[in-house]
Amino acid sequence: RSATNKKVALFGTYGRAGEKRKLEELLLDLVVRGHGSLLVLRGDSGMGKTHILEEIKAIKACITVDGALGARRRFTPTSCTITATTSEIEGKTPFFMWKDIFERCLSPDTQTKLSEHTAHFQPSDAAASSSSRPPAPPTPRQRWQHAVATTISYLYPPGVADQLERRMGxxxxxxxxxxxxxxxxxxQLVLQHAPLLSPVLPEPIKDNQWTKQLSGEARKEATIHVMARVLELKLGGAHSTLMFDDTHWMDSSSWALLNAVRGRVQPLLLVLTTRPMAETDPNFTKIEAHLKDLESLTELTRPDIDELIRNQLGVTGQVEYTLSSAITTRSGGNPFFAKGFVTSFVEQGVLDISKDTIELAEGMRIADVDFPSSVETLITSRIDRLPVADQMLLKVAAVVACSGTFTEAQLPPMLRAGGLELPADTTILAVLRSLRDADMLSCASTKPGNAAFGFKHASVQTVACHVLSQELKLKLHRAAAEDCEAQYGALAEPSEASGELLQLLA
Structure with a gap:
């Protein structure tokens, strides 16, 4: 391999220089000047919205580490960035988008105490507590402990953070x-209405004498009020960033809470990603009135696609013009589609990167290359080229995954339920790693015996689920429903724990 086309580790957001400059400005406003704002990123599937959210985390980390990009000003060490996402199915559940945010804000111990305090709450209790001596200010050591706790809680999933906490003592x-x-x-508001937090907690808090009387619209409004109050107490003054991915699936209750939080938690940078919507939620219309920036992600140009190809292949050579133009035209400038083409060409062995240029293999013409007509067709063709064991596990994982993620331990019972077996000479973890190397999955956690993985893109999960046979799909969904009932049946009332969940999900 020539020196001009050497292997390198490249990374970047292609053709999004303007968006990155805008993000830097907004983050500097937040961290250094304490000014919150609202940014909406709008674009079709595969245009790089989620990737830009990852860029926000990286830019904010640089601001934190480098002292606000050179600005001589101290900032709070407990500034945090939280990303929430949902899917078409989960988006129908009220407040689903907020579950992960509250799980990162409320520890199991705090949830237990809230459950205990609210059961016998009287307004005089809170009055007595508020009139008592205020807690002593934290020591420098405690402030850094709080900063480390905050950082770990948003860098790692809640379960992983709990394990680190126990291990480190x-x-x-x-x-x-x-x-x-x-x-x-x-x-007082939190203690009196703590049961209304149940939709965003792992385990519900039983209604007390106050919340039992609430129903319908009054209960919904009180729920939004207390949730916004909790986030105001936890995030207010912390220069935080909340990022909501795929808000086109978000339910109306989540939109209403977002509107309430925008007005109560300051300073706060809100970043929303969405596909173009034919109809918008009324609460989003209210938010739009305060919109500072709306960035519509446009198609990548041919030079951007060249950069993407070099990044995908990990080399520095020039891209042959006819190849670059064909990928740009056929992908419509969609980065996910373009990356899929490149990966597919590598799998088919039609690219040559051994020279100073990235070009088609000897004897190949651009007219000989098969360009799938859609993202779905492209992903289907890539799945069809995977080894049988990889195809099997990818399809099973597509059913198991919640919000695009799943764990290694979830797969064996699902394989048994579907009457499926891996070859004797392979393991589930080995197949998952193979799928990661094939750019189908990403690794979220490497916990021994129960590693966590996620789908690289929602479209991969959707296509993998669709190519399942109807018979196998029913078996796997039934097994998932039985697992849910086994785990959560004990939490339901006796009249509810009688197979209703199984019937609903299967």
Whole structure:
């Protein structure tokens, strides 16, 4: 391989220089000047919306580490960035988009205390607590403990953060801004209406004498009010960033809460991604009135596609013009589609990167190359070229995955339910790693025996699920429903734990 086409590790957001400059400005406003704002990124599937959210995390980390890109000003060490996402099915569940945010904000211990305090709450209790001596200010050591806890809680999934907390024997729980928990446990609104937090908690809190009387629209409004209050106490003054991916699937209750949080939590940078919507939620219309920036992600140009191809192949050579033009035209400038073409060509062995240029293999013409007509057709053809074991596990994982993620331990019972077996000389983890190397999956956690993986793109999960036979799909969905009932049946009332969940999900 020539020196001009050497292997390198490249990374970048292609053709999005303007968007990156805007993000840097907004993040500097937030972290350095304490000014919140709202940014909406709009674009079709595969245009790079989710990738830009990852860029926000990277830019904010640079601001934190480098002292606000050179600005001589101190900033809070407990500034945090949280990303929430949903899917077409999960988006029908009220407040689903907020579940992960609240799980990172409220530790199991705090949830237990809220459940205990709210059961016998009287307004005089909160009044007595609020009139008592305020807690002593944290020491420098405690402030850094809180900063570390906050950082870990948004870098890692809640389950992983809990494991790190137990392993390290820390005195502070790994949740966002643990120093604010004392405020939650003395706030009258939170204590009186804590059961209304149940939609976003792992385990529900039983209704107390106050919340039992609420129903319908009054209950919904009270729920939004107390949820916004919790986030105000946890994130207010923390220069936080909340990012919501795929908000075109978000339910109306989540939109209403987002509108409430925008007005109460300051300073706060809100970043929303969405596909073009024929109809918008009324609460989004209210938010649009305060919109600072709306970035519509346009198609990549041919030079951008060249950069993408070099990045995908990990080389530095020039891209042959006819190849570059064909990929740009056939992909419509869609980066996900273009990356899929490149990966497919590599799998088929039609590219030559051994010279100074990236070109088609000897004897190949651009007219001989098969360009699938859609993203779905492209993904289907790539799945068909996978080894049998990889295809099998990818399809099973597509049923198991919640919000695009799943764990290694979830797969064996699903394989048994479907009457499927892997070859004797392979393991589930080996196949998952093979799918990761094929750019179908990404690894979210490497916990021994129960590694967590996610789909590289929602379209991969959708296509993998669609290519399942109807008979196998029913078996797997039934097995998933039985697993849900086994795990959560004990939480339901006796009249509910009688197979209703199984019937609903199967």
């Amino acid at each position: 820390c005195a502070v729980e790994f949740v966002i801004r643990p120093q604010a928990d004392a405020l939650l446990l003395t706030d």
